[in-house]
Structure formats: C-alpha cells, structure tokens
Amino acid sequence: MKTEFNDKQIQILEVAQTLFAEKGFDGTSIRDISKIAKINIAMVSYYFGSKERLLESLVLFKTSGLKEQLVNLIEENLEPIEKINKLIDLYINRINCNRGIYRILHFEISSKKHVLDLDSFSELKKGNLKSLEHIIQEGQSKGVFRKDIVIPLITPTILGTFFHFQMNKPFFEEILNLKTESQYNNYIKNDLTKHIQQTIKALLIYEN
Amino acid sequence: MKTEFNDKQIQILEVAQTLFAEKGFDGTSIRDISKIAKINIAMVSYYFGSKERLLESLVLFKTSGLKEQLVNLIEENLEPIEKINKLIDLYINRINCNRGIYRILHFEISSKKHVLDLDSFSELKKGNLKSLEHIIQEGQSKGVFRKDIVIPLITPTILGTFFHFQMNKPFFEEILNLKTESQYNNYIKNDLTKHIQQTIKALLIYEN
Amino acid sequence: MKTEFNDKQIQILEVAQTLFAEKGFDGTSIRDISKIAKINIAMVSYYFGSKERLLESLVLFKTSGLKEQLVNLIEENLEPIEKINKLIDLYINRINCNRGIYRILHFEISSKKHVLDLDSFSELKKGNLKSLEHIIQEGQSKGVFRKDIVIPLITPTILGTFFHFQMNKPFFEEILNLKTESQYNNYIKNDLTKHIQQTIKALLIYEN
Amino acid sequence: MKTEFNDKQIQILEVAQTLFAEKGFDGTSIRDISKIAKINIAMVSYYFGSKERLLESLVLFKTSGLKEQLVNLIEENLEPIEKINKLIDLYINRINCNRGIYRILHFEISSKKHVLDLDSFSELKKGNLKSLEHIIQEGQSKGVFRKDIVIPLITPTILGTFFHFQMNKPFFEEILNLKTESQYNNYIKNDLTKHIQQTIKALLIYEN
DNA sequence: AATGAATGAGTGTTCATTCAT
DNA sequence: CATGAATGAACACTCATTCAT
Numbered sequence: 001m002k003t004e005f006n007d008k009q010i011q012i013l014e015v016a017q018t019l020f021a022e023k024g025f026d027g028t029s030i031r032d033i034s035k036i037a038k039i040n041i042a043m044v045s046y047y048f049g050s051k052e053r054l055l056e057s058l059v060l061f062k063t064s065g066l067k068e069q070l071v072n073l074i075e076e077n078l079e080p081i082e083k084i085n086k087l088i089d090l091y092i093n094r095i096n097c098n099r100g101i102y103r104i105l106h107f108e109i110s111s112k113k114h115v116l117d118l119d120s121f122s123e124l125k126k127g128n129l130k131s132l133e134h135i136i137q138e139g140q141s142k143g144v145f146r147k148d149i150v151i152p153l154i155t156p157t158i159l160g161t162f163f164h165f166q167m168n169k170p171f172f173e174e175i176l177n178l179k180t181e182s183q184y185n186n187y188i189k190n191d192l193t194k195h196i197q198q199t200i201k202a203l204l205i206y207e208n
Numbered sequence: 209m210k211t212e213f214n215d216k217q218i219q220i221l222e223v224a225q226t227l228f229a230e231k232g233f234d235g236t237s238i239r240d241i242s243k244i245a246k247i248n249i250a251m252v253s254y255y256f257g258s259k260e261r262l263l264e265s266l267v268l269f270k271t272s273g274l275k276e277q278l279v280n281l282i283e284e285n286l287e288p289i290e291k292i293n294k295l296i297d298l299y300i301n302r303i304n305c306n307r308g309i310y311r312i313l314h315f316e317i318s319s320k321k322h323v324l325d326l327d328s329f330s331e332l333k334k335g336n337l338k339s340l341e342h343i344i345q346e347g348q349s350k351g352v353f354r355k356d357i358v359i360p361l362i363t364p365t366i367l368g369t370f371f372h373f374q375m376n377k378p379f380f381e382e383i384l385n386l387k388t389e390s391q392y393n394n395y396i397k398n399d400l401t402k403h404i405q406q407t408i409k410a411l412l413i414y415e416n
Numbered sequence: 417m418k419t420e421f422n423d424k425q426i427q428i429l430e431v432a433q434t435l436f437a438e439k440g441f442d443g444t445s446i447r448d449i450s451k452i453a454k455i456n457i458a459m460v461s462y463y464f465g466s467k468e469r470l471l472e473s474l475v476l477f478k479t480s481g482l483k484e485q486l487v488n489l490i491e492e493n494l495e496p497i498e499k500i501n502k503l504i505d506l507y508i509n510r511i512n513c514n515r516g517i518y519r520i521l522h523f524e525i526s527s528k529k530h531v532l533d534l535d536s537f538s539e540l541k542k543g544n545l546k547s548l549e550h551i552i553q554e555g556q557s558k559g560v561f562r563k564d565i566v567i568p569l570i571t572p573t574i575l576g577t578f579f580h581f582q583m584n585k586p587f588f589e590e591i592l593n594l595k596t597e598s599q600y601n602n603y604i605k606n607d608l609t610k611h612i613q614q615t616i617k618a619l620l621i622y623e624n
Numbered sequence: 625m626k627t628e629f630n631d632k633q634i635q636i637l638e639v640a641q642t643l644f645a646e647k648g649f650d651g652t653s654i655r656d657i658s659k660i661a662k663i664n665i666a667m668v669s670y671y672f673g674s675k676e677r678l679l680e681s682l683v684l685f686k687t688s689g690l691k692e693q694l695v696n697l698i699e700e701n702l703e704p705i706e707k708i709n710k711l712i713d714l715y716i717n718r719i720n721c722n723r724g725i726y727r728i729l730h731f732e733i734s735s736k737k738h739v740l741d742l743d744s745f746s747e748l749k750k751g752n753l754k755s756l757e758h759i760i761q762e763g764q765s766k767g768v769f770r771k772d773i774v775i776p777l778i779t780p781t782i783l784g785t786f787f788h789f790q791m792n793k794p795f796f797e798e799i800l801n802l803k804t805e806s807q808y809n810n811y812i813k814n815d816l817t818k819h820i821q822q823t824i825k826a827l828l829i830y831e832n
Numbered sequence: 833a834a835t836g837a838a839t840g841a842g843t844g845t846t847c848a849t850t851c852a853t
Numbered sequence: 854c855a856t857g858a859a860t861g862a863a864c865a866c867t868c869a870t871t872c873a874t
Contacts, residue, residue: 026234153403160368195361202410442650569819576784611777618826
C-alpha cells in the first residue's frame with residue numbers, strides 16, 4: 001500500500017478522522033464524509049477502494065513518524081524516568097491530536113480485524129512495545145526500576161487511562177468543572193498527564 | 209423508565225449485549241438481534257421503543273446492583289488497601305461478565321449522548337466515584353494513603369487499563385502467548401488484576 | 417424453496433419475466449421491476465432475498481406443470497409420430513407464453529450457474545429428455561422410427577430452431593414480410609411449428 | 625464505420641469477445657475489459673466511442689470474411705448435398721471459434737436493436753441466406769432436393785441446434801458423459817455436426 | 833494521440849421503524 | 854398483546870463516460 005497521498009486524499013482522510021472520532025466507523029457514512037469534504041461520493045471508493053481501505057489508509061497516514069520519534073527519544077541523553085515521562089507526554093500529545101484514528105484503532109478494530117489488513121498497525125504496536133522495553137531495561141540495569149515489571153501491561157495503563165478519560169469527556173467535564181474546551185485540553189496536558197506519569201513512576205519504582 | 213423486564217425482554221437484552229460487544233452498537237442490526245433471540249423483528253421497537261432506547265434499557269438492566277455491592281464493600285471490616293484491591297476485583301469481574309455493555313458505555317456513548325437518556329448511568333458513575341472517594345479518604349485519615357491524590361483519575365486508570373487490554377485482545381494473546389480462551393481469562397483474573405492492584409497501590413502509597 | 421407465491425409476489429414475477437425477456441437479466445434493474453410492478457424497491461429483496469433468487473423463483477414458478485403435461489402426453493393413445501408432433505406443439509406453446517424465462521434459462525444461465533441453485537431446472541430438463549426418450553423408443557419398437565437416433569440431440573434441434581427464430585425476430589419479420597405481431601405469432605404457430613415437426617419427422621424416419 | 629483496426633484496438637476486441645462470451649454484454653464492464661487488456665479505461669470510449677459501439681466494431685471485425693468463404697463454397701464443384709454439409713461444417717467451425725460474438729449477436733441483440741447500428745450484420749445474414757438459397761435451388765433443379773422447402777427456416781435449425789447445445793453445455797457434458805474440454809469439442813466436431821447434417825439432409829430429401 | 837482524474841447516475845441491498853390486524 | 858407485512862431512506866459501491874492536459 002502506498003503511503004503518500006495527494007491533497008484531495010489528505011482532505012478526505014482528515015474529514016474521515018474527524019467523523020470517525022465523533023461517530024465511530026460504522027456510524028459514519030461515506031456520504032457524510034463526501035458531503036463535509038465537499039467531494040463526490042464516488043471519490044472515496046475511487047481513491048481508497050472502499051470504506052475499510054480508507055480506514056487502513058488513515059491508520060497508515062496518521063501513525064507514520066511515531067516510530068522515529070520513539071527511536072529518537074531512546075537515544076536522547078536522559079535519565080530513564082525522564083524518558084518514561086517524555087514518552088507519556090509524546091503518546092498523549094500524539095493521540096490527542098489524532099483522536100479519531102486512535103480511538104478506532106483501539107476500540108473498533110477488534111471486531112473488524114478479519115477484514116482489515118492491519119498488520120502494519122500490529123507491527124507499530126510491537127515496535128512501540130520494544131521501545132518501552134528498551135527504556136525500562138535501561139532503568140533496571142541502572143538499578144532505578146524494579147526488576148519484576150510486566151512491561152506489556154504498562155502501555156494499557158498509560159493509554160487506557162487517557163482513553164477512558166477521553167471517552168467519558170462529558171462526565172469529567174462535569175465533575176472536574178471544566179467549562180471550556182481549552183480548560184479541558186489544559187487539564188489533559190497538565191493534570192492528566194502528570195497523573196499518568198506519577199502512576200507509572202510509582203509502579204516502576206515503588207517496592208511493594 | 210421502568211426497570212423491570214419480562215422474560216422475552218431479558219432474552220432480547222442478553223442477545224443485544226452479546227452482539228453489541230462483538231460488533232458495536234452501529235454494527236449490530238435489529239435483524240441480527242431478533243434472529244438470534246428468535247423473536248419477531250418488531251418486538252424490539254414494540255418493547256423498547258427504538259434501538260437506542262434498547263441500549264438505555266440494557267444499561268439500566270446490567271448496572272443494577274453494582275451500587276449495592278460497593279456500599280457493602282465500604283462497610284466491610286477491611287484495611288483500606290484491601291478494600292481498594294477488592295474494589296478492583298469487583299470492577300474487573302463485573303465488567304468481564306458484562307463486556308458488551310461496558311464497552312459501549314465507555315466508548316460508544318459519547319457520540320450518542322445527545323440522543324441517549326443516560327442520566328441514570330451518569331448517576332451510577334458518580335455513585336461509584338463517591339464510594340471510591342470514601343475508601344480513599346478512610347485510608348488517608350488512617351495515614352496509609354498519600355494526601356495529594358486526584359481521586360477522579362483513579363477510575364480511568366483502573367478501568368482504562370482493563371479496557372485497553374480487552375480491546376487489544378488479539379495483540380496481547382500473541383505477545384503474551386495466551387493460546388486458549390481460558391488462558392486468556394486466567395491472565396485477566398490473575399496477572400492483569402494484580403498489575404492494576406499493584407499500580408493503584410503504588411500510586412496511593414508511594415511518596416514521590 | 418417454497419413454490420407458492422402470493423398475489424404481490426406473482427405480480428413481481430410477471431413483471432420480472434417481461435423485463436428479463438426484453439432486456440436480459442443483467443440489463444434489468446430491480447428499480448425497473450419495482451417501478452413497473454408499482455411496488456416498493458425493497459419488496460424484491462424482501463420477498464425473494466435477492467435479484468438472483470428472484471430469478472430462481474421465476475424459474476420455479478414458470479416451469480411448474482410442464483412435467484405433468486408431458487407425462488399426460490406419453491399416456492395418450494396416439495401414434496408415436498403424433499406424440500412427437502404434439503410434444504413440439506406443447507414446447508413451442510409453453511415457451512412462447514413464457515418467453516422471458518426460457519430465454520434466460522437457455523442463454524443467460526451458463527455464466528451464472530455457479531451462483532444460481534438450478535438443480536431443479538436441470539432435473540426438469542432431464543425429465544423432459546426422459547419423456548422424449550420414452551416416446552421415441554416406443555416408435556422404435558413399433559418399427560416406425562430409425563434405430564440409430566441420438567435422442568439428446570433432438571431437443572436442441574426443436575428448441576434451438578425456435579429460439580433462433582425468436583432471437584432474430586426483426587430479421588425474420590423483414591424477410592418473411594410479417595408486418596404485425598399477430599402475423600408473426602401466426603407464423604410461429606403454423607409455419608415454424610410445422611417446419612420443426614417436419615424436420616424431426618424426417619430425421620426420425622428417413623433412412624440415410 | 626471503418627473496418628480496419630490497429631493492434632491495440634484488436635487487443636481490446638479480442639478481450640471484449642472473450643468477456644462478452646463469458647458474462648454477456650451487460651455483465652461485462654469496460655473496467656473488466658481494460659484491466660484484462662491492460663489498457664487505460666478511457667481507451668475503449670476513445671477508440672470506439674462507447675461500449676455499444678465497441679460491440680458493433682466487434683461484430684464487424686469478427687464476421688468479416690464469412691461472405692467470401694460462402695461464395696467460394698458455392699462455386700466449388702460439389703454435389704448440392706455435399707455443399708450443404710460443407711456449409712454446416714463451415715458455420716459450426718466459425719461460430720465455435722468466435723463463440724462470444726455469435727452468442728451476443730443472436731441472443732442479446734434483439735433488446736438493443738434500437739441502439740446498435742447493425743445493418744451491416746443484417747446484410748451479412750441476408751447474404752448468408754442468399755448463398756444457402758443458391759445451393760438449395762441448385763439441388764432442387766438437379767431434382768435431388770424437395771421443392772417445398774422454406775429456405776429461411778433452414779438456418780434457424782442449423783444454428784439453433786448448435787447454439788442450444790452450446791448454451792446448455794454443462795447439461796450435455798453431464799448426460800453425454802463428456803469429461804474433458806477436448807471430448808466436448810470433439811463431440812461438437814463429429815457427433816453434433818453429423819446430427820445437424822443428417823437432420824438437414826433428411827429435411828431436404830425426405831418426401832413426407 | 834493518449835490518459836489519469838474525476839463525476840453523476842445508477843446498482844443491489846439493508847436499515848429501523850410503522851401499521852393493520 | 855403481539856406480529857407479519859411493508860416501506861422510504863440510506864447504505865457502500867460500480868457504472869460508462871467526460872475532460873483537461
């Protein structure tokens with residue numbers, strides 16, 4: 001599958017991301033997409049082949065570059081815990097910018113996995129896990145992280161906390177008294193991120 | 209909205225839960241439900257009014273009793289950390305048994321909130337939060353929990369970790385080498401639950 | 417598959433036959449059918465499941481009864497050659513009344529055979545062949561028909577001649593100077609039928 | 625309409641013939657043709673004007689030369705019945721090599737007659753008929769053929785028998801136990817051709 | 833001379849819902 | 854009280870064709 005898209009394709013992908021985020025994959029029709037993107041209905045099939053292949057392209061489009069960012073992070077000259085914190089920052093930032101696609105990737109895909117060719121996404125997840133593993137093992141060999149950590153369960157805690165917060169946006173807006181969109185986004189950037197960082201740090205360092 | 213359902217309604221609700229879990233709300237048609245539940249297509253609209261109101265009923269039906277369980281937990285004679293552990297156990301157990309509905313509640317509902325009357329669910333979440341608050345404050349006054357905890361963010365970490373694991377089932381089955389359904393379920397009951405408990409304990413107790 | 421149809425289904429089947437005859441199976445849309453039959457577009461799928469299953473139903477509907485007619489013919493007290501002539505009459509008459517379906521059966525189905533469940537039609541053809549066989553063997557044992565006849569090739573000559581005439585209707589209207597529909601139909605009933613009867617008789621009796 | 629085609633046009637025509645034979649005119653899309661012929665989608669419209677005009681060109685392309693063959697046949701020094709037999713051979717051979725186009729010409733064209741400019745094809749048929757007429761009249765004047773023959777109905781019997789056999793290929797493969805393609809083709813070349821020749825001979829000679 | 837991009841109209845089918853019985 | 858029949862709207866997708874280059 002090609003990974004480069006022209007302007008019109010990108011336009012479609014952006015609209016698709018927004019709508020998928022708002023209404024889910026099944027809840028979004030290509031009519032919706034074409035109407036908002038102001039393109040002909042046939043364009044989606046024409047450019048991407050089908051609605052499902054549009055999703056695949058969207059995944060490819062929006063996840064490109066993450067791997068490089070992680071590799072760069074690993075090679076930075078930072079303490080392990082600082083790398084972890086930066087990685088959490090990176091994750092939340094990226095996902096926050098690409099809400100639609102990540103929501104779909106993590107929560108809609110299980111049922112469609114037989115249909116979608118998402119090996120590339122699986123590879124991405126494995127790569128991410130490897131990066132995390134690398135950082136944690138570095139911390140362990142430096143004697144600052146506990147030895148008995150189940151590394152694959154770290155990511156669910158990082159991303160799961162964030163997603164759960166996002167998915168229950170109206171609820172948290174109410175009980176945390178976040179009245180504007182910017183207050184909400186600031187809360188994510190500051191308080192929620194800090195909470196996740198604190199949680200992971202405690203888990204990595206605290207001796208039960 | 210009434211909270212009692214007859215046998216046929218319950219039958220529909222159970223099938224709906226299963227299918228919603230498998231294919232999502234939009235991905236499930238009334239036809240699917242009526243075929244598997246072996247009832248007439250018109251029954252869903254007849255009994256519940258519409259597909260969306262069916263979902264509301266499902267929420268009501270499946271979340272009833274949780275509040276009582278939490279209140280009972282609070283009143284047990286246990287150490288705060290033991291209460292937290294038990295609460296995590298309780299959550300994961302319940303959600304694991306009612307996968308469909310919880311998945312929908314947490315990840316599909318935001319987009320439908322304008323349509324669904326989910327005040328009752330919001331109330332439930334607030335009640336849950338209150339129970340958690342109660343336990344944590346008990347631990348704080350006993351001097352075993354840190355004072356600077358943002359309590360509303362504890363639930364996202366507990367549930368988010370679990371959901372993220374669930375939603376990426378195929379991925380974790382592969383990298384954790386869980387070959388059978390029972391191995392997978394055992395991993396949740398033992399390892400994943402322990403991971404979450406450990407995480408929350410570290411967060412509550414560890415002084416940064 | 418059920419073989420009884422209600423009024424509306426029959427109405428659809430009749431319209432389908434006409435349109436299939438005029439424009440072929442692929443050339444006819446269910447929109448065309450529904451418009452002319454003055455029914456909702458969804459009715460076709462609703463009643464028959466799909467366009468292809470509509471064709472199957474049409475085959476079933478229009479071929480029913482033929483077998484009985486042939487069996488009755490066999491048992492009549494007639495000379496073999498008279499039975500053959502009557503059988504040709506019967507064929508041409510039936511097919512002429514159900515042009516659409518027979519045309520499709522003989523000329524469109526080969527490419528669709530993997531899709532259509534037409535065992536029943538194949539059975540019909542075998543039954544017809546058996547009836548023909550029976551009559552010819554009777555004639556052979558009476559000493560009036562030749563012994564070296566390849567019976568399965570008789571039907572292609574009977575039906576093929578008729579179909580070829582039909583399919584080239586405009587051509588034959590021109591060269592035979594058949595100006596009205598009734599002239600054309602009369603030509604089939606009299607001259608063409610006689611030609612086919614004469615041909616088959618010559619083939620069955622004439623010693624090379 | 626021009627009757628000469630360049631290499632690319634011929635390539636398209638060959639592919640079109642194959643696909644029309646397999647799936648019918650309506651069942652074949654320009655996309656199918658262009659994909660298999662490995663040419664641009666727009667080429668068909670560009671070279672031939674439209675899909676229907678492509679069919680017209682195909683007819684022209686594939687029927688050219690037949691007339692000459694027939695004229696040559698007439699002028700050969702053969703007995704009338706031998707000419708008839710040779711003509712049947714010629715027909716079946718040609719048609720067998722150009723199955724697609726003849727099938728369409730005889731069975732799909734009636735419905736499209738308002739659209740297709742097939743005067744040229746009609747001329748061809750008239751020419752063929754004239755050749756047949758010539759041979760038969762020769763036989764009649766030699767006293768070997770009956771005088772009361774309806775000549776225009778001879779062709780339907782020759783071609784119709786063959787087409788009907790072809791169109792019901794799976795059926796005849798089964799009941800005649802023709803297991804391979806070559807067995808099937810041999811049956812046509814030998815048995816079916818002989819059957820048709822015998823039939824026409826009987827018709828032409830046998831006095832009722 | 834040839835083609836990639838683009839399109840409006842059309843395809844068969846499924847949807848949640850309504851309604852007469 | 855319950856349901857089979859029916860429907861209009863929407864679905865994803867394919868069609869033959871056009872047009873700027």
